[in-house]
Amino acid sequence: MKPVVALVGRPNVGKSTLFNRITKSRQALVDDMPGVTRDRQYADTQWEDKAFTLVDTGGFLSVDDDYFAAQIKAQLLRAVEQADVLVFILDGRTGLSPYDRDLADLLRRTEKPVFYLINKVESLYSQENELGEFYSLGVDRLYKISAEHGLGVGDFLSDLVAMLPDAPAESGEQEEDDDNGPIRIAIIGRPNVGKSSLANRLFGEQRVVVNDKAGTTRDAIELSVNRNGREFILKDTAGIRRKGKVLDKLEKFSILKALDSMDGCDVALILIDCSEGITDQDITIAGYAEKRGCGAIFLLNKWDLVDKSEKGQQAFIKELRQKAKFLAFAPAVTISAKTGQRCHKIFGEVEKVYKQYCHRINTGMVNRIIEDAVYRDEPSLHKGRRLKFFYAAQVAVKPPTFVCFVNYPDAVHFSYKRYLVNQLRQMIPLNLTPVKLYFREKTGKIEFSGNTKEFRRIQEKKKKVMTKRDKQRKEQSRKKRERDHKNVL
Ligand SMILES: Nc1nc2c(ncn2[C@@H]2O[C@H](COP(=O)(O)OP(=O)(O)OP(=O)(O)O)[C@@H](O)[C@H]2O)c(=O)[nH]1
Numbered sequence: 001m002k003p004v005v006a007l008v009g010r011p012n013v014g015k016s017t018l019f020n021r022i023t024k025s026r027q028a029l030v031d032d033m034p035g036v037t038r039d040r041q042y043a044d045t046q047w048e049d050k051a052f053t054l055v056d057t058g059g060f061l062s063v064d065d066d067y068f069a070a071q072i073k074a075q076l077l078r079a080v081e082q083a084d085v086l087v088f089i090l091d092g093r094t095g096l097s098p099y100d101r102d103l104a105d106l107l108r109r110t111e112k113p114v115f116y117l118i119n120k121v122e123s124l125y126s127q128e129n130e131l132g133e134f135y136s137l138g139v140d141r142l143y144k145i146s147a148e149h150g151l152g153v154g155d156f157l158s159d160l161v162a163m164l165p166d167a168p169a170e171s172g173e174q175e176e177d178d179d180n181g182p183i184r185i186a187i188i189g190r191p192n193v194g195k196s197s198l199a200n201r202l203f204g205e206q207r208v209v210v211n212d213k214a215g216t217t218r219d220a221i222e223l224s225v226n227r228n229g230r231e232f233i234l235k236d237t238a239g240i241r242r243k244g245k246v247l248d249k250l251e252k253f254s255i256l257k258a259l260d261s262m263d264g265c266d267v268a269l270i271l272i273d274c275s276e277g278i279t280d281q282d283i284t285i286a287g288y289a290e291k292r293g294c295g296a297i298f299l300l301n302k303w304d305l306v307d308k309s310e311k312g313q314q315a316f317i318k319e320l321r322q323k324a325k326f327l328a329f330a331p332a333v334t335i336s337a338k339t340g341q342r343c344h345k346i347f348g349e350v351e352k353v354y355k356q357y358c359h360r361i362n363t364g365m366v367n368r369i370i371e372d373a374v375y376r377d378e379p380s381l382h383k384g385r386r387l388k389f390f391y392a393a394q395v396a397v398k399p400p401t402f403v404c405f406v407n408y409p410d411a412v413h414f415s416y417k418r419y420l421v422n423q424l425r426q427m428i429p430l431n432l433t434p435v436k437l438y439f440r441e442k443t444g445k446i447e448f449s450g451n452t453k454e455f456r457r458i459q460e461k462k463k464k465v466m467t468k469r470d471k472q473r474k475e476q477s478r479k480k481r482e483r484d485h486k487n488v489l
């Protein structure tokens with residue numbers, strides 16, 4: 001376990017800005033609006049070869065309402081409890097506030113090491129006089145920094161890591177391409193479908209603020225959990241709203257982040273609120289997942305509120321399949337994030353999808369499948385000429401991606417491409433993952449890099465299944481050769 005360092009402070013002092021600077025990311029949402037960071041943000045990072053986990057806590061107070069204030073305070077206390085070292089950020093521009101004193105008292109009681117940073121100090125001289133008041137907190141050392149410009153941050157980090165226990169920097173940095181590595185999940189869905197409730201359910205701890213109001217989850221957060229020896233990294237994303245109905249800058253940013261957070265994800269959990277039926281917006285969101293090419297699972301949530309009969313379930317899934325044909329490979333599970341019904345199945349389903357998502361097969365096998373498919377059902381002629389398949393190979397995983405070398409790549413009809421993809425899906429099997437297939441131009445003889453025995457077997461099979469048309473064509477070309485031969489003579 002890496003040591004945990006928590007950033008605390010009242011809203012708008014610059015916690016997210018500092019978090020981003022240290023982790024070199026734009027992961028935390030930064031905005032002028034106080035109280036923007038409602039959920040905790042986590043990131044593994046390191047400084048001078050010392051690894052640690054940085055946590056950005058929600059602001060100590062909320063301007064919104066008492067409900068959030070209580071929730072955020074609870075989150076803060078939990079983060080403080082889990083942290084090994086606390087970093088208390090104060091605002092050098094606005095000066096000391098009564099809340100800072102309350103928080104300082106609270107932190108002192110934890111008896112954990114606390115670093116005191118005064119942020120937004122861009123000019124060391126002009127503000128020196130004003131900073132005097134911060135010493136009234138009874139602190140020996142105050143670090144003056146500017147999170148935005150990076151001033152003083154390096155000095156502070158050097159002192160911070162000097163007091164951290166050693167943790168191997170490489171821990172947690174598993175090979176991403178390795179299919180034993182962590183599985184990155186995103187939870188997506190329109191507002192209020194239960195994304196936060198599900199995140200809480202899967203993590204068994206209230207780390208995410210849940211609220212009845214639509215649009216509660218403003219930012220994407222990242223959490224990690226271990227199940228059956230496998231690490232799952234959970235991405236909880238903001239509700240993706242209909243494009244035309246974006247209300248303000250903040251929400252717009254959240255949508256972008258929601259889309260962003262699907263980028264690196266392996267499996268997207270697409271939540272649908274069954275009590276409201278399948279809406280166009282659900283299908284649009286599913287479309288985003290399909291475009292990203294990640295694995296996908298439909299979670300039909302709030303099942304506790306609807307007709308639970310077998311027939312009802314089948315009808316719902318049938319409707320989903322009709323409306324989201326493009327994600328036919330995505331498993332669908334009815335769940336209730338609220339009661340926990342069937343939620344225990346989710347990690348198992350994710351693992352199944354992921355296994356196929358990372359699947360790699362040898363070139364001989366790919367060629368065999370494509371060759372067999374082509375011989376069972378030949379593509380139609382292209383401008384009177386035969387479409388020839390020379391060679392096929394898997395070129396990538398996540399998702400499994402194949403390339404076929406043919407004489408006329410543009411001539412492959414989309415329905416023929418779909419047929420080949422379906423053959424690959426059935427034979428390998430790759431029925432639970434997206435599969436990509438591209439065509440590249442190649443001329444010349446048939447080439448096989450797969451094993452030659454395989455090639456010969458295919459050739460034998462080809463002879464057996466040679467169609468009448470093939471025989472006629474072969475006979476014609478033999479006669480033509482004979483004629484040519486005679487003419488030459
Ligand atoms: N001048 C100046 N402004 C800063 C600095 N650091 C942060 N800010 C600004 O302060 C505002 C709040 O920054 P955030 O990082 O969102 O603050 P936060 O503490 O995470 O806020 P909450 O999410 O409300 O808890 C933003 O407008 C930042 O651009 C700094 O070093 N100098």
Ligand SMILES: Nc1nc2c(ncn2[C@@H]2O[C@H](COP(=O)(O)OP(=O)(O)OP(=O)(O)O)[C@@H](O)[C@H]2O)c(=O)[nH]1
Nearest residue numbers: 192193194195196197215216217239302336337338
């Ligand atoms: N009955 C029932 N209610 C649920 C279920 N899952 C979530 N809810 C309720 O639905 C409401 C919204 O849940 P959230 O988890 O906040 O939804 P969200 O998708 O994160 O919402 P946004 O942050 O607005 O995008 C809350 O009142 C939850 O208690 C469920 O399975 N059954």
